[in-house]
Amino acid sequence: MFMQNNQVNDENMREISFAEAIREALAEEMRRDPTVYIMGEDVAEAGTPFKVLLGLVDEFGTERVVDTPISEAGFSAIGVGSAMTGMRPVIDIMFGDFLPLAMEQIVNRAAKIHYMSGGKLRVPIVFRTTLGAGRRSAAQHSQSLHAWFSHIPGLKVAIPSTPYDAKGLWKTAIRDDSPVIFFEDKMMYSLKGLVPDEEYTIPFGLADIKRSGKDITLVATSSMVQVALDAAKKLEEIGLSAEVVDPRTTWPLDKKTLIASAKKTGRVIVIDEGYEQYGVTAELAAVIAEGAFYYLDAPVRRFGAMDVPVPFSPVLEDQTIPSAEQIVEAAKDLCAV
Amino acid sequence: MFMQNNQVNDENMREISFAEAIREALAEEMRRDPTVYIMGEDVAEAGTPFKVLLGLVDEFGTERVVDTPISEAGFSAIGVGSAMTGMRPVIDIMFGDFLPLAMEQIVNRAAKIHYMSGGKLRVPIVFRTTLGAGRRSAAQHSQSLHAWFSHIPGLKVAIPSTPYDAKGLWKTAIRDDSPVIFFEDKMMYSLKGLVPDEEYTIPFGLADIKRSGKDITLVATSSMVQVALDAAKKLEEIGLSAEVVDPRTTWPLDKKTLIASAKKTGRVIVIDEGYEQYGVTAELAAVIAEGAFYYLDAPVRRFGAMDVPVPFSPVLEDQTIPSAEQIVEAAKDLCAV
């Protein structure tokens, strides 16, 4: 289980999985607000291929958990139009790799309509999708494309790393009046963690310190938080105290917390599962290098996914994902141990 | 006229516009190689809305300059399939803002087929498109989305700033056996510059020093090169010598030249017309901050487009594009003048 700073107290906590946390959040919000609905391929009886939505259709019916044809652009467009007119759609894009098909709707419409209309129209929509490699699904089912959306003004991007964060961020996403792209790591659905009994939300733009430390900062997102925590444990064994910071949303970005941690430790590694080139690690590194310039004892190091299409063969694929070992090596290097 | 390091000698040079340079490159390559063809909306008789291709259909006929329906995804797909089987398509996406429609073809197919097939299939295709605001065309016709493509392994991204570079890079793009996304700033088509009479190409991944200097480095792309040169001139007046470096391709990226310039001057500003957040400036800044860490006297400063959808009203739009004045101020600040 991760360290979570927003924890209430252990007595009111239950251990549930990442998938269950998401399902709970959706169910609670659908109960609360009748304009919330879910739409996508095989979201209803099948509960999506990863079974995350299983059971929602039983409570809310096919009127609010809507199976679609294989038409990502089309049902995203319907989502946008319905959000403009009073609904709060959750649009399910099964794999993050299919986002390019919905890109035009997300970027030219959802992200811009509020601004283009001078604030008159709103598009309270959430695009739910996945990221992450490691499932031997090859190049078209393993991408982590969240950097694209983080680049577009008008969108918010959530990328949780624990059941607690997933639930709290999901509830915020649905209540937000702006479009949100919600990325779930598909390798994390069975990860367990504590979640309070009572209702809670987590504000966007607030990083979470998953582990405090003083020698080096590991900024990590989504599945890479676990990798960073593993690395931190290994570093502890050799006497290095690593702080692990999870931005939780890449936009809005909690620059303050990132920079503060960097100033404190003087050494930073950023880790994210998107492609490294022009990816999330670039922004995080640039923000930190600028904001903590006079405090850094070493250059900020970046670990993204290897800059190759994700290969199928396990002996190849495994190399493409940042590992705790790589981070430990880099940390030792930066700390000159 | 810009300084261009690859210049031959002035006697063999002609002054032509950015648009003419592009047209010449395409015509020369189409003459050289019968498998090269151009396809897109209104590319033939109309020569595109910006008239850049005007006249090509007269020489090469509608068989090789092919007007299409308004089907960006569809004709991009045909381009990819034809490139896999022996053609060298130039696929014209009228405005960069329409790229999201073709994204799936570019990112899941063009960028990955060579890799996924273990090197057996190749996709020698060029997507020709535009970037840049300033034409009072509002949020859906003014974006600079080159960061997205720079993020995707398997793609190359050209982004020239002079007629000389445009012509040389275009010829390289067409001859490249990998997919290339070629971005032209739509405000630059009438810009004049010298181009040699004889044939030449410019290799990808080779930055060009548009102006030498010793106090500060301005790394700039596309239209921002002109802005950087303006700023450099103004800085000269107050005694600061600015070096202007143009990467010319964002991928492959000539990290060496960028870092070398940063090491020389110790101060860097990066300028690009894409949105600033998670944009091209982030990668350039991160690469320089890491590579020249021990040489930098101040943090790397970034100027991208303002992080808002591009507004229509001139009083608003003009604020969103980085200006020479802003760069001069930042340079003075960094150099503590």
Add this chain to the structure above:
Amino acid sequence: MSEPKMEPAGRNEKSFEVSLKRALRMYRQMVRIRHFEERVDNLYKTAQMPGLAHLYIGEEAIAVGVCEALGKADYISSTHRGHGHCLAKGALVGRMFAELLGKKPGYCGGKGGSMHIADPDSGNLGADAIVGASAGVATGAAFTSKKLGLGKVAVAFFGEGALGQGLLYELMNMAALWKLPVLYVCENNMYNEYTRYTETTAGQLEDRPLAFGIQTKRIGGQDVREVYRTAEELVKDVRAGQGPAFLICDTYRYYGHHVGDINRSYYRSKEEEGMWKKERDPIRILGAWLTDTKNVSPETLSKIDKEVREEIESGLEFAKNAPYPDPTEVNANVYAE
């Protein structure tokens, strides 16, 4: 594909009967659009307007006839060629001009411009400059109407070029499957920019919606009474829950694709343009019917013309005198508060 028959089989003058009051109202609306746009053309040609505009002149009967069949609460979505739709649905001339000039009292506070006018108060969900996008917005609005039982109909206006976009087919499929109350209005002005639609369209336009089991009508779009009566019938069915309908109106734009498209001879003849203006002008056709069969005096029509001109001039005066948005507005409305 073959050219359409201009007088569709089964045209029956009788069935286009409309009341005098309604006819006069529609006459005034068409004249308003005509004069508004002639003013826009003039503003462009005298360099008083930023950017471009796509004129609707010649097509007025469609917007007016269709909107006459709608209630105020019904939705419309529009395109780059949207002024006519906005005015017909109830927008005010002064605020339209203000938007075109990038002024603060414009419908989008100057942020949208000609291609993005939105006026939710009159049911106008906004113009969208991406071909085909209007269909998504309206289909989504129809989804809302159905889910929330609002009883509203949503109309999407788009050109025949939009049938090149795959999005339309995805939408038609879902709209038909789910019996959404949406009316697709295809304004077939025979050209996609600078290319005749027969060069971009295989088969017959009407077969596209018919393939999805959608009720489809193809009519001449120049007689506003015919447009109104046909739209009225379709709207009735759509509102009654019979599912989507599709209305194709054959029409013609008198001016260029946009105000800067002056020399058009390479894609269409002066004779063709003259024929439409002379023989198929919607204002003349309705005017003749009013004078010939309803005993309306030419003076009555002149009076309308004069009143409209005054309205246009005073609206323009208002817009010219209106302030620009405050420069700080540039950052507002990126996210909904």
Add this chain to the structure above:
Amino acid sequence: MSEPKMEPAGRNEKSFEVSLKRALRMYRQMVRIRHFEERVDNLYKTAQMPGLAHLYIGEEAIAVGVCEALGKADYISSTHRGHGHCLAKGALVGRMFAELLGKKPGYCGGKGGSMHIADPDSGNLGADAIVGASAGVATGAAFTSKKLGLGKVAVAFFGEGALGQGLLYELMNMAALWKLPVLYVCENNMYNEYTRYTETTAGQLEDRPLAFGIQTKRIGGQDVREVYRTAEELVKDVRAGQGPAFLICDTYRYYGHHVGDINRSYYRSKEEEGMWKKERDPIRILGAWLTDTKNVSPETLSKIDKEVREEIESGLEFAKNAPYPDPTEVNANVYAE
């Protein structure tokens, strides 16, 4: 939409006459696909295969019948459910298995896996895991064939779910306009993953291509002789320059959507599955015809079965013993040299 008639009107046994030699060849091919895939299922269930696979069992007559109508130089493009197409077009069992196991001698050197097998030597342009994408690849290949006068036909295989993708309509339009030599083969196995196609498809499948003026046939897909003869006729027309054709084959997948889809009762019944296996099995149907009307002895068929089993086992042995790619391969083939 209404369910298809399983015995299409006009079915005429006579016209499905094929030579004994051809029938035996097709029989062997179907048996090969069947046994290959049963082995794949077993590899998955015994955790010997990385990732998933989508089995083609039950649909063999389509790949075999269509490929029998093609020459070796003709192109095919395939889908996530692609093993049958690859084998039918000429792929070797051993190299197929090697790819599925992520081994070096696999068709893609282990980089592609089950969903991306490409074998240009046998005219196979590769499987693609994005629904609808195969149609783009084949249409592009047909474009090449036409432009370069190669005389080749390109066949796109895809499921009925692909008709949800707007891309298909953009492609059909251009293929029809430009008379491209492409045959679209829609394998209607009645399910898009876990949803019956009637819930995702408005109107009749065949009306979609017909709307573009494309020659269209809908047949039962279980009698390989019928598939072959129908495909042969269509291929003849397509090759002769008459433009694209569209063949819909009604069929059924015996197993789950993928190998992990074991409990299927929530979306289809055991009875339905049993009925297809018992009454409409393509191998049995051809076997019965061979024994009943061609006097082929059951022993001959058993012998084929035995030979094929040996081929499969030795292919699998080869793959199991083959080496994994060298880890350094991960960086190769991102860009073409």
